[in-house]
Amino acid sequence: MKQKIKNMDRGILFMLLASLSFAFMGGFAKVVSDVLPPVEVTFFRNIFGVVLVGLSIYKVPLKQKGGKPLLLIFRGSIGFAALLAYFYIMAHIPLGEAVTYNKTSPIFVAIFAYLFLNEKLHKSALFAIVIGFVGIIMIAQPEGGSFDKYDILGIFSGIGAALAYTSIRELREYYDTRAIVMSFMGIGTLAPLFLMMVTPYINVSSEFDWMFSEFIMPQGIEWVYVSAVGITATISQILMTKAYEYTKAGIVGTISYSNIVFAVIIGIILGDPIPDFWTVLGIIFVISSGLMVALANKKT
Template sequence: MSANISPDQSTSRVEFTHGLIWVVLSMVAFIGMSVGSRELAVSLSIRQVLFFRALVGLGIIVVLARKFLPELKQAKMIRLHIVRNVVHFTGQYFWTIGVVLLPLASVFALEFTMPIWVAFFAWLFLKEKLTRPRILATLGGFIGVLVIARPGVGMIDPSAGLVLLAAAFYALALICVKELTRECSPGVIVVWMILIQLPLGFIVALTDWHPVHLTDVPWMLLAGIGALSAHFCQAQALKRLDASVVIPIDFLRVPLAAIVGFYAYGEAIDLWVFLGGAIILLSNYQAVLKERRRYSLR
């Protein structure tokens, strides 16, 4: 059987496997970033959290600056870099509020409405077709959100609305990253992220500055290294896989976040979160299968 596999098919399978590995690494890094951000927000403002995350990232990329300098000087697609990072920075602000005020599993489950937005923005900006599987995935994703937020049970937490808004911003930023990988390396995409978001973070942090203590430094490092690693790994995955394949796999962050929240913060594991996350995941299943088949035929 394996003897009938062409070299191109073999290469595609290796790329697919490598892409999955990068997705798993990004999941771990995103959870580390969320824990560091939550701990920082105990004593610092959310605006400071965003600034110090980027500052730690700057310290890391300075070490690697020589490697990326030739490509940086070309400033390829610089306008798209700016748009991507302004949109992403705004989404980060809303998302971090959610991380501070909501259980981790709920934040990640609500964030996984992103495939809905990805399909919409891909249709709007990339002129991709809204096929029947994608429309069904959108409807199923909306039902999953209702299960998680449970609007019939009291008032919906406003923080949940901010996380949903953050998911839309993240989806738009992800579409930008997918376009950027056509001409820019994942490393340079991350470097531009730090260079653009650091001054943005500094400006907004000055409007709500709290005293910084030595005990904040370890959490700064965790949040900063986690953020940089997460976006680098995600860019590597998107370079190898379609966004519609990467994002649904990333749903595994929901149970992982629930476990971390249970052991680190004593958060109850809410079965409604898992049920809603499962509905969103299953609703994307057919669309993912279609995209995967298209990928394997390349």
């Protein structure tokens, strides 16, 4: 019994540290996004992971049956697009709001799992989804009944992440976890290179400036920031993995929402305005929605 409690405490500590590291990643990304385009920040965020996962695969070869190459490519592509949108909005809206949009993914996972994986959708989960959407509206505070570009991309970052997570549920039956991670980080490294290479030859409209941009060579302290984005992201993944090793997924998932609190604090330190009443209430609704979805899944 004491060992279980000790393991749970370790799991909670690892997840808190992972959430703090994720928030710092967002802070570094926000700072460097003032001078470097989001597509370039995305490249640097993923290149560190490619090296580490590549070394792991080199040392211990993959053991898998395969058979779902298109789904694997889809997982990597949609994950990359969601991350790109995430880094773009970080540069334009408060960090806490950007992270909250991304953390709407559990709401959409519940929907996609019902649509594509035939998983049950309890009444409590449906209620949670409604609460989540109300929270999104509170955060966005759409003027004239319409969302602006940053709100739409924020919601897309949550939807894209949810599609990636949903595809993993199917892919893990066919592929080594490292292959799934590499599909995301590999595409997240190659796609930005391609987009930066073609940008000088196309006329990019304002609707797609979040995707296309020319490469800008980092200068001085900017190298520290982009390196920090990749390093903190990698540290976060390691700590989160350790958290899942020590305690139940439901507890880890609950603690992961501390990421939003850390992000709000770091954002304010970096100059973000203090969230107003409706934004705070919206964040609470989104967090509550995610927790309710998790509880509903435990009943399945």
